[in-house]
Amino acid sequence: MANTFKIGDLEVLVFSDGTAKVPGTMYFAGTTKEQWDQHKRWQDHAGNVEFQFSSFLVRSSGAQVLIDTGLGNIKWGPMSGGALLGEMAAAGVKPEDIDTVFVTHLHFDHAGACAQDGQPVFPNATYRWSSDENAYWASGGNPNDPTRSIFSHREMIETIAPKFEAADDGAAIASGINVIATPGHTPGHAGVVLSSGTERAFILGDAISCPVQLEEPEWSGMGDLDPKLARRTQEAVAKEIEDSGALLATAHFPGLTFGRVLRGEGRRYWAPV
Numbered sequence: 001m002a003n004t005f006k007i008g009d010l011e012v013l014v015f016s017d018g019t020a021k022v023p024g025t026m027y028f029a030g031t032t033k034e035q036w037d038q039h040k041r042w043q044d045h046a047g048n049v050e051f052q053f054s055s056f057l058v059r060s061s062g063a064q065v066l067i068d069t070g071l072g073n074i075k076w077g078p079m080s081g082g083a084l085l086g087e088m089a090a091a092g093v094k095p096e097d098i099d100t101v102f103v104t105h106l107h108f109d110h111a112g113a114c115a116q117d118g119q120p121v122f123p124n125a126t127y128r129w130s131s132d133e134n135a136y137w138a139s140g141g142n143p144n145d146p147t148r149s150i151f152s153h154r155e156m157i158e159t160i161a162p163k164f165e166a167a168d169d170g171a172a173i174a175s176g177i178n179v180i181a182t183p184g185h186t187p188g189h190a191g192v193v194l195s196s197g198t199e200r201a202f203i204l205g206d207a208i209s210c211p212v213q214l215e216e217p218e219w220s221g222m223g224d225l226d227p228k229l230a231r232r233t234q235e236a237v238a239k240e241i242e243d244s245g246a247l248l249a250t251a252h253f254p255g256l257t258f259g260r261v262l263r264g265e266g267r268r269y270w271a272p273v
């Protein structure tokens with residue numbers, strides 16, 4: 001079941017498309033069991049991190065915006081999903097009700113359900129992501145991407161093209177929903193900032209993939225195309241969130257929830273609300 005939050009006048013439903021368990025020492029290459037012993041709250045007893053595949057439905061003045069679509073029918077290693085549409089139906093939301101689909105970046109676990117069988121899954125929606133992200137994948141993307149054989153970015157981009165409208169840093173997706181550029185994980189990765197009244201919340205896709213990275217800001221996870229830029233982006237956005245007291249959610253943090261970025265013993269950490 002979706003979790004529901006209010007950010008001022010905005011309503012946010014957080015849906016799960018599925019979960020995957022990956023050993024922490026594998027996802028963060030080069031990290032050791034001894035290092036992870038300091039961060040056991042983010043692991044299960046076997047040393048696995050559970051990654052949630054979250055999608056966020058934001059309702060703003062009658063508009064319904066879906067942020068990230070999960071994996072759809074795509075399966076890869078421990079990663080599978082496909083629960084989103086059923087979870088939406090359980091909350092009374094049909095695919096045709098979605099006005100805008102915003103995708104943080106075009107990895108298959110976020111863009112996997114944009115299109116299916118050559119058709120847009122959300123037939124009435126305008127699809128939006130950054131122009132840098134679109135250009136990168138439309139021109140072939142990462143030649144070493146191990147998921148190329150299971151997800152054709154070009155095919156998806158072609159299917160969606162008539163409904164695509166680029167959304168770059170600062171763009172308004174709907175009232176109180178604005179894009180924030182967060183490059184590094186992919187060249188055109190972007191999140192959104194929700195603002196209403198005095199309340200603010202960030203939804204950051206894979207700019208930070210696991211809460212442990214707030215405690216260990218040098219750790220870069222699997223899938224970061226430019227790890228150095230990703231960490232610089234993370235530092236800037238984490239500082240802004242900490243300083244402003246805003247809420248933070250990302251695609252893969254556990255619990256389908258927002259949290260606050262707090263500080264203890266000289267380190268930031270994420271405290272779910």
Ligand SMILES: [Zn+2]
Nearest residue numbers: 107109206251
């Ligand atoms: Zn992801």
